[in-house]
Amino acid sequence: MPKALPVIDMSAPVCCAPVAAAPVDENTALEVALRLKAIADPARIRLMSLLLTSPLGEQNSRDLATVVGLSESTVSHHLAQLRTAGLVESERRGMNTFHRVRRDALSALCVVLDPNCCT
Numbered sequence: 001m002p003k004a005l006p007v008i009d010m011s012a013p014v015c016c017a018p019v020a021a022a023p024v025d026e027n028t029a030l031e032v033a034l035r036l037k038a039i040a041d042p043a044r045i046r047l048m049s050l051l052l053t054s055p056l057g058e059q060n061s062r063d064l065a066t067v068v069g070l071s072e073s074t075v076s077h078h079l080a081q082l083r084t085a086g087l088v089e090s091e092r093r094g095m096n097t098f099h100r101v102r103r104d105a106l107s108a109l110c111v112v113l114d115p116n117c118c119t
Contacts, residue, residue, distance in 0.1 A: 018115040035109055038085030043068060044078050051088065051101045058091075058100040 019032065039045065046068050051059060065075040079099055082088040087106060090099045 018112055020115065032109070032112055035085045035087065035105075038081050038087060041078065041081075043070060043074075044082055047075065047078055047082065047099075048087070048101060051099060054100075058098045060096040060098050062096070064099070 019028075024032070039048065047064060050064060050067060051057075061072050061075055061079065064079075065072040068075065070078075076097075079088055079090065083090055083099075087102055087109075088099050089102050090097050092098075
């Protein structure tokens, strides 16, 4: 049976020294790993790409499901994983839920992995 990872609050962007600065402690490694694990799925990469390239900066679940060729419930599951990792935020408007990438969280993750990536 696989070992369950502990639950940590990932609603805020990851905030720690870059992994290249010094060896990271166990808690920092876990924070970074859980966020990377949330992204490490082809469907989630596609969803992130669609959200990042959306002219409006957001899309609703139904439109995302149509584009990626998955059911709305499957897309909602993937978005929930990204939301739990703090990488996506969602807003309910009437019968629709609109999703957008938290660019601050994505940028923070990039900087933690490589402080020179965004310069």
